[in-house]
Amino acid sequence: RKEVEQDPGPFNVPEGATVAFNCTYSNSASQSFFWYRQDCRKEPKLLMSVYSSGNEDGRFTAQLNRASQYISLLIRDSKLSDSATYLCVVNGAGNMLTFGGGTRLMVKP
C-alpha cells in the first residue's frame, strides 16, 4: 500500500463547477498535511496547509479526518486557471514530506 494515495484523475470539469479531491495516508503518526499545486513543467508550490478543524482559503476548502486518515480538498467555482495537478502531502518524522501521486484537474470553458 502506498503511503499517500490519490485518485490520479484526470478530473474534467466545466468552469464554475465544484470539484473535490480525496487522499488517504497510511502512517497514523503523521503530523502535518498539505495540498500542493504543480503546473505543467513547473515545481510544486504550497496551496494550503490542512488543519484538524478544517480550513478555507477563498474558493478552496481543506479538511482532515485523522480517525479515517483521510484528507480532502474542495474547489468551488472552478476557474480555467485551476487546471493543474494537486498533490496531497503528508509530513512525518524529521520534516520528511511524503507526496501522493497527484490528481490532475482540467477545467474546460
Add this chain to the structure above:
Amino acid sequence: SAVISQKPSRDICQRGTSLTIQCQVDSQVTMMFWYRQQPGQSLTLIATANQGSEATYESGFVIDKFPISRPNLTFSTLTVSNMSPEDSSIYLCSVWAAGTASYEQYFGPGTRLTVT
C-alpha cells in the same frame, strides 16, 4: 520565503556519463532536500543534505550513484553518476523556510535530465 535556483535547468546526456546539479538558496538553511520526479509520477525523496555531515539517503538511493555535497548553508550539489536512461527525470532541490503563515517547503525550478 526562499528563492531557489538550480543549474542546469535541463540537459541531455549520454549513458555512462555523470551530471552535477547545483542548487543555490537565497538564505541560510539547515537542511536541503533532493527529490526526483519521473515522467508522470509524483516526487520521491532521494536524500537530505546537512551542512557539515554526510547526506542521509532514502531507501533505494545510494551515495555512489547520487553523491551530494553541502559545502555551506546556502548551496548543495547532487551528482547523477554513471547515468542510464532510467535516470531520465526531473531533479528538484527543496528547503524549509518561513512562509506567510508558517514554515513551508519551497522547491527549486527543477533540472530536467534526459539520458540517451
